[in-house]
Amino acid sequence: MTQSLDAAVRAFEPALPLGVAFSGGADSTALLMACAIKWPGQVVALHVNHGLQAAATDFEAHSVDLCTRMNVPLRVLRVDAKHAPGQSPEDAARIARYKAFSALALVDSAQIAIKSIAIAQHADDQVETLLLALSRGAGLRGLSAMPAQWVRDGLDFYRPLLRVSAAHIREWLAERAIPFVEDPTNTDQRFTRNRIRAQLLPALDAVFPTWRDTFTRSAAHAAQAQGLLDDMAIADLQLVCRSEDGLPTIKGLQTLAKARQGNVLRYWFAKAYGVIPSAAQLAELQHQIAACVTRGHRIHLKVAQGFVERRGGGLAWRGPLEQDPPAV
Structure with missing residues (x-):
């Protein structure tokens, strides 16, 4: 009311x-x-x-x-x-x-x-x-x-x-x-x-x-449901991230169902970098993660104003003004 x-x-x-x-x-x-x-x-x-x-x-x-x-x-x-x-x-x-x-x-x-x-x-x-x-x-x-x-x-x-x-x-x-x-x-x-x-x-x-x-009540219901998804994403990040740098690993992400994988990726982008991928960008990233089965598979995709890329066995996002990282 x-x-x-x-x-x-x-x-x-x-x-x-x-x-x-x-x-x-x-x-x-x-x-x-x-x-x-x-x-x-x-x-x-x-x-x-x-x-x-x-x-x-x-x-x-x-x-x-x-x-x-x-x-x-x-x-x-x-x-x-x-x-x-x-x-x-x-x-x-x-x-x-x-x-x-x-x-x-x-x-x-x-x-x-x-x-x-x-x-x-x-x-x-x-x-x-x-x-x-x-x-x-x-x-x-x-x-x-x-x-x-x-x-x-x-x-x-x-x-x-x-x-x-x-x-x-x-x-x-x-x-x-x-x-x-x-x-x-x-x-x-x-x-x-x-x-x-x-x-x-x-x-x-x-x-x-x-x-x-x-x-307003519908918005409150959505907020409550989003809170549950955020709780799940926090738990999943602890499972899939590398301890040394906090980056999510490709192998860890591959163990998650598609919806759960998308949820944790959206949360990671928002909390770690303050960016939100579009639906098309997220779908393409998930396709690349699924296809990444060899050490030589390269990931370099536009997300927001920067790029998400493979660094070793993990993923990182690079803003538009950042220098290219050293080869891994």
Whole structure:
């Protein structure tokens, strides 16, 4: 069931002091104000100025003004979020934003040391993420959508509003006459998320009135199943990896059934290198592993922006900027 904002914040129990990612928009404003009411003196607003649009300066000025009037400490960091060739603008902004959050949490002795960070993504955002994953043919990890809690750079991150609707958040703000800014890019339908929000979500409201609850529940089921697969992958990696370098051995991988082998390879790529192979890349790698029955069999396949290759009897991934390793 969807929640009220007040109920979601009542159930939220992070380690304090808490940083709240604050853009000045409706969602982050509501989360910041609700948390500041619950934990007075223990909440800090974290504003990242991406500098990607003309309104960025206005967003920062609004954030400074609101936090001053609400007596909430504010930390601001300006970042260069321009994307590199071949990188999506959204991905570049996300990476820059999380680096900024980590930097804003590291302070000198005169400031509060932040232990947790809350982000204001809500039920509509969660469903948009799930629909995007479905459109791309994602597996369980993608269908799990956004996690409610995770650890990054030694900080606990939370999304406490994943069961709160966007409409309720705006109603909550209106009842309290709390101002917020509107990001003009949120109505730009060149972006897929905005087309989903403007065209698909109203249709879902009409056909499936409880879609926020049911879709969110499906994402939670997928996340639970993915957790079990991750547990299996951890156990399988211990069986197939070489003790001296932690690389999975080809012989060890060949002992696993195809689905289990694919599961452990996906987990290894993600945890060891932070990359995810496409379905076609993974299928070709598994074909090469099955065919690798002689010492001279060479494996050199593109995965993400780099290559997976045979090193002796094991597999390793090499990023695009790494030098060729010595012959084994």
